[in-house]
Amino acid sequence: MRYFVRRVIILLCTLWVAITVNFMIPRLMPGNPVETMMARFHERGSMSPSAMKAIALMLGVKHGNVFQQYWQYLGEVVHFNFGVSYTYFPYTVTYMIAHALPWTLGLVGISTLISFGLGTALGIVAAMRRGKSADGVLTTISSFTNTFPYFWLGLAAVYVLAFVLHWFPLSGAYNAAFPTGFHWSFIVSVVHHGFLPAMTIVISSIGGWLLGMRNNMINTLNEDYVLLANAKGLKSRWVAWMYVARNALLPNLTGFAMALGFVVGGSLLTEIVFSYPGIGFLLYNAVINEDYPLMQGIFLIIVVCVVLANFFADLAYVLFDPRVRRGGTS
Amino acid sequence: MSTLLSVEDLSIDYGRRNPVHAVRNVSLSIEEDEFVGLVGESGCGKSTLGFAIARLERPPAQIVGGRIHIGGNDWMSMDAESMRKARWETVSVVLQSGMNALNPIMTIGAQFRDVMEQHGHRGRRAIEERAVEVLDLVQIRPEVLRRYPHELSGGMKQRIAIALSLVLRPKLVIMDEPTTALDMVVQRQILENLKALRHQQSFAMLFISHDLGLVLELVDRVVVMYAGEIIEEQSSRGLLKHAWHPYTRALMDSLPDPENPKGSYQGIPGSPPDLHVIPEACMYAPRCPLVQESCRTSTPSLETFQDVQSRCPVTRQEVVDGVGVRS
Ligand SMILES: Nc1ncnc2c1ncn2[C@@H]1O[C@H](COP(=O)(O)OP(=O)(O)OP(=O)(O)O)[C@@H](O)[C@H]1O
Ligand SMILES: [Mg+2]
Numbered sequence: 001m002r003y004f005v006r007r008v009i010i011l012l013c014t015l016w017v018a019i020t021v022n023f024m025i026p027r028l029m030p031g032n033p034v035e036t037m038m039a040r041f042h043e044r045g046s047m048s049p050s051a052m053k054a055i056a057l058m059l060g061v062k063h064g065n066v067f068q069q070y071w072q073y074l075g076e077v078v079h080f081n082f083g084v085s086y087t088y089f090p091y092t093v094t095y096m097i098a099h100a101l102p103w104t105l106g107l108v109g110i111s112t113l114i115s116f117g118l119g120t121a122l123g124i125v126a127a128m129r130r131g132k133s134a135d136g137v138l139t140t141i142s143s144f145t146n147t148f149p150y151f152w153l154g155l156a157a158v159y160v161l162a163f164v165l166h167w168f169p170l171s172g173a174y175n176a177a178f179p180t181g182f183h184w185s186f187i188v189s190v191v192h193h194g195f196l197p198a199m200t201i202v203i204s205s206i207g208g209w210l211l212g213m214r215n216n217m218i219n220t221l222n223e224d225y226v227l228l229a230n231a232k233g234l235k236s237r238w239v240a241w242m243y244v245a246r247n248a249l250l251p252n253l254t255g256f257a258m259a260l261g262f263v264v265g266g267s268l269l270t271e272i273v274f275s276y277p278g279i280g281f282l283l284y285n286a287v288i289n290e291d292y293p294l295m296q297g298i299f300l301i302i303v304v305c306v307v308l309a310n311f312f313a314d315l316a317y318v319l320f321d322p323r324v325r326r327g328g329t330s
Numbered sequence: 331m332s333t334l335l336s337v338e339d340l341s342i343d344y345g346r347r348n349p350v351h352a353v354r355n356v357s358l359s360i361e362e363d364e365f366v367g368l369v370g371e372s373g374c375g376k377s378t379l380g381f382a383i384a385r386l387e388r389p390p391a392q393i394v395g396g397r398i399h400i401g402g403n404d405w406m407s408m409d410a411e412s413m414r415k416a417r418w419e420t421v422s423v424v425l426q427s428g429m430n431a432l433n434p435i436m437t438i439g440a441q442f443r444d445v446m447e448q449h450g451h452r453g454r455r456a457i458e459e460r461a462v463e464v465l466d467l468v469q470i471r472p473e474v475l476r477r478y479p480h481e482l483s484g485g486m487k488q489r490i491a492i493a494l495s496l497v498l499r500p501k502l503v504i505m506d507e508p509t510t511a512l513d514m515v516v517q518r519q520i521l522e523n524l525k526a527l528r529h530q531q532s533f534a535m536l537f538i539s540h541d542l543g544l545v546l547e548l549v550d551r552v553v554v555m556y557a558g559e560i561i562e563e564q565s566s567r568g569l570l571k572h573a574w575h576p577y578t579r580a581l582m583d584s585l586p587d588p589e590n591p592k593g594s595y596q597g598i599p600g601s602p603p604d605l606h607v608i609p610e611a612c613m614y615a616p617r618c619p620l621v622q623e624s625c626r627t628s629t630p631s632l633e634t635f636q637d638v639q640s641r642c643p644v645t646r647q648e649v650v651d652g653v654g655v656r657s
Contacts, residue, residue: 242433
């Protein structure tokens with residue numbers, strides 16, 4: 001319980017620091033984003049000064065000194081109010097993020113889960129058959145896919161499988177011809193659109209999980225308690241799972257939680273290559289259009305995800321490692 | 331009494347290319363219910379031999395020759411499943427680092443339960459009762475069954491490891507330096523435990539240690555190894571009266587003197603030989619105070635004389651001539 005309270009305090013502190021940094025960064029940047037925005041409106045056509053003033057108000061031009069602004073900002077963050085997007089005006093930042101986030105969580109989240117689960121399972125197999133042909137094949141393929149640059153892999157997949165062969169769509173997350181909702185044709189179209197980006201994510205990351213797990217397994221196999229487990233005449237599957245794999249998995253748990261934390265932030269490349277309407281793609285558009293409120297909102301979401309993932313990783317440790325459960329440090 | 335373990339001509343190498351000949355042509359037998367000690371300096375091959383007897387040798391170690399029979403079973407040519415079933419019921423082990431011999435993520439109770447269940451014991455109650463019974467033999471309270479290894483002290487873990495080794499009533503328990511990692515007081519307590527154990531449950535023991543003093547207190551018979559070979563073997567009582575081999579004598583001399591416990595500790599000068607190339611000579615010759623010319627040119631064999639096996643022809647001749655017998 002003490003452990004839990006300590007973790008929650010650390011979590012809150014980290015969140016506060018992240019939010020504050022997020023407040024400061026745009027204020028430290030040169031130029032005034034609202035002015036840029038207004039200039040752009042100006043270029044599109046002549047606008048009366050009163051219209052300009054109305055827009056400036058809607059965009060939430062800040063008033064008062066820094067501390068008042070900071071206080072106001074904190075209040076808005078608590079209410080998930082990040083202002084209006086310059087690019088997608090008049091939609092709010094919150095609206096844009098809420099519509100992009102599920103796609104990213106679905107695509108990258110599921111891909112990360114598959115990659116971790118499959119990679120870990122194959123790592124266990126490779127380690128238990130180390131030196132045999134199955135191990136050789138798995139290790140060689142993993143080392144190979146591990147070195148693919150992701151961008152290259154994604155572009156090659158799009159070019160060959162979507163552009164040349166037309167097996168998969170070039171962009172998007174679903175077929176707009178079907179109405180959104182929980183019915184067969186829509187789900188099929190979502191899976192069809194998501195398959196290629198998901199596959200590239202899995203291919204590029206699975207090797208790391210496999211090799212990492214294999215390595216941990218081989219280290220754990222040298223432990224005395226594994227020697228003793230064999231001396232006890234336990235069934236080899238039981239030894240492989242309860243004595244070796246479960247202990248070997250512990251160091252990987254942190255890595256997995258970190259990977260989950262980076263799901264939102266790490267989707268940038270995938271979503272650009274596949275024009276997938278998630279957070280990464282949204283961030284890309286925000287950057288191109290100098291849409292500061294949107295960028296700020298997305299950065300905050302990314303940071304919060306990483307911090308939360310860390311928090312849950314710590315809690316997961318408590319579940320899986322009895323040493324942390326009672327009176328463990330850190 | 332009948333023979334429980336018989337090892338004949340066992341040789342073990344580490345590695346294939348340029349191997350270390352860690353154990354060479356060792357023959358050893360243990361009677362039922364007999365306690366045998368295996369002593370020698372660090373690196374002489376005690377653990378290698380002990381693990382091979384339990385068939386727990388791990389690469390790069392490999393048995394390159396010899397036979398092992400336990401309770402009439404050929405321990406070298408069993409199929410995997412019969413081997414698995416015979417483990418722990420026939421031979422169990424206690425490792426030096428009891429601290430690391432228990433799985434950190436399982437409770438002590440679970441580590442008793444899995445071995446019993448997978449050897450055909452049924453019923454949670456019966457299993458727990460048996461676990462409590464063996465824990466009682468080493469004076470550990472039943473509450474530890476719900477604990478995790480990291481919550482226990484080193485001495486407790488080592489005693490639990492000893493209890494665990496007895497849970498299936500094995501015929502032979504191999505203990506590899508079970509007390510070395512512990513402080514003197516705990517070491518003492520465990521030794522007393524072990525002495526008392528043989529009155530409570532019948533089993534034979536191969537007790538591996540570099541501490542001859544400790545071994546002499548516990549076992550019936552002592553086997554002394556040097557550089558991968560047995561160089562002397564005799565009863566503890568006999569050894570206390572007279573050590574034959576100069577190396578055994580050096581070991582005896584390095585024991586703390588009970589009348590003068592603070593007296594200077596005498597190590598054995600020199601260091602053990604390299605085991606890559608085995609010379610045609612007595613392995614101990616370079617360090618031996620009694621060395622003669624013949625010791626450097628021919629390999630002495632282990633010979634039995636007056637119920638004592640020794641590899642030293644020089645000291646054997648002394649006995650024949652009736653000189654040098656210590657009282
Ligand atoms: N993994 C290994 N690879 C190569 N040589 C090894 C390996 N393990 C042990 N040896 C060698 O085998 C010999 C015997 O080692 P062993 O561990 O059996 O000695 P020991 O008598 O148990 O020593 P200690 O008292 O230190 O436990 C040593 O000379 C050592 O150098
Ligand atoms: Mg050893």
